[in-house]
Amino acid sequence: MWRTNIVPALAGLATMLLSGTALSAPVTVWIMGDSSAKFDELVAPFETESGIDVETVAIPWDSIDEKLTTSVASGQGPDVVQIGLSKLRTFADAGALLPLDDLIGTYPGLATENFADGVAGAATAVAGQIVSVPWVSDTRVLFYRKDILEAAGFSAPPATWDELRSMAKKLSERGEGQYGYYIPQWDSPLPVVMTWSNGGDIVNADGNVDFSPPAFAAAVDLYTGLHADGSVPQNGDFDQTQGFISGIAPMLVSGPYLANAIAGAAPELDGKWSIATLPKGSASGTSLFAGSNMGVWFNTDAQDESLKLLEFLSKPDTQIAWFKLNGELPTVKSALADPVMAEDPLVKVYAAQLADAKVLPMVPNWDGGVGGELLKALNSIVLTGADRAEALANLSAATADASIN
């Protein structure tokens, strides 16, 4: 009896070993926000096709720092992790991500040239090493109230920042408590975007943070000028969605999430507002390339499975499926160029803007370091009347040792 039972059992085991499917290690994926159920739906075809089991864990955006600290400290992380671009350097510096330079060649789907230039390969490399693969993109565009601009005699949104400044001034003269534009006091990328539009950068050729270029000075002129004109609200608790819907701030620069918020909160405004690519400075209309990449955890025991999953996620079809499921924009060029992206007029603008967009410099700890110091300097000038030269000198001193290397 014993003999007759063990033979089929052994045969079954041998089949499993040979086919290799059922024994693939499961891949644990950390997905930011609350879209893990949709992610499960997205990867279902991958699971059946490859036999690799994908386990999705949702990580709230707020708790990513704590989660990273505890998982780095304990050495127990996921296999694949979604990383917001502003956190990429922190993750890489902590040694949490597997360097991918030598591995990408083996997985044709991950080839650098497949992805949008603003985020591909070297653009998001940390200290010269590729540690992640682009996943979803996000950018900033100009939101404007067509009805209010027309009432003030403007038939089109501003094409340049100078035009925006003069239009904002005129719009703020509509009455007490009315403004023309809105600068969020927590928006550290905005002054950098303004610098880019003037053809400069805040990182010099050696990779060190440098606030001395004239393009940055011009950005400071614009930032402080909008405040000096009385064109922007000065209260830090100004609500941008309500401000835009009520028309108090009829122009502002924000991301696709604001479009969803406006459509949800004020469907009656439909047709009265629109978006456009960013106004141009003296050089370009470059915007911020934001979004998330995917990285492989440094000590994963499912390296091949993880990279196969990343390859699946980088397929144009998967990227479009995710856009339809969750509304997040693709990073793969051919997906961005897909006709489905042109169906929605808003998405068309986002895609156009993504073609001219850059990621923030990969300095350690943008929010708490360079970005925070930048906001502190600019806001001290506009809110407390601090001396401009002194504030900028303090900024340079505080960020002197920040570098992308």
Next chain:
Amino acid sequence: MNRRLAPYVFVGPAMLLLATFGVFPILVAALVSFTNMNLGGLARWSNIKFIGFQNYVKLFRDPDFWQALWNTVFFVGLGVPCVVLLSLAVALLLNRSQGPFFRALRAFYFVPAITGIVAISLVWSYLYNTQFGLLNYLLSLVGIAPLQWLSEPTLAKFSVGLVAVWRGTGLNIIILLAALQGIPRDYYEAASLDGASAWQRTRFVTVPLLSYALFFVSVTTLIGWLQFFDEPFVLTDGGPLGRTTSISLFIYKEGFRQSQFGYASAGSLVLFVIIAAVTLLQLRLRRRDLE
């Protein structure tokens, strides 16, 4: 034998807890404060280096730390007298009657102390909101221009302090009220017979007999305000421009947002020394008073 052991058996568990969760972490923080411990050090211990007093030198040169220190001094100077005096005044008033109305009021004053900080922050940020806030609406009724309660750098300090005072009085009122009710009626009767006025009875009977409770309340309140954290954390996150960042919030940001564990530990050691020094000073003054 048993008699000699008994005190240790009773004190033991508390000492063990104190050593594990009080003394040991302080020692670890002291050790970490001499290292360059950060996220990279957490991943691989070989990345951790002892750097002597560098963290402390950097700390005392950091304008953000000094700003946080002076902010904390401001909050202590504003908050402690306000909380103690206000608690005493309310407790004296509540003590005037034991009727159902006064008992209801007692509960009313205690509610802020037991309300979750998240709920408090939500309610107060709506009250303070520049565009939609109730406070600015009330001001507009009497024709005063809206104030930027949490955005104007100087006003924000007072706004945040006010919420903490409101929240801090509840528990102290109950403590003082309990002490007040422990004062025998005979003293007041005797004082009345001698012709003491209501004010004189309060000043020369109540306050001296309350001195121990008042001392307790002022020590705990002072320590609480030196560790001031919750209100600026939920209302302003230390802003605008760092004007409401207390030392605790500074330490939290350095340690948990920027993962500079060594640097943050140095900051927490400095705060520990300040609190220990101030509390010892209070105990000394109290002892001299009693003598």
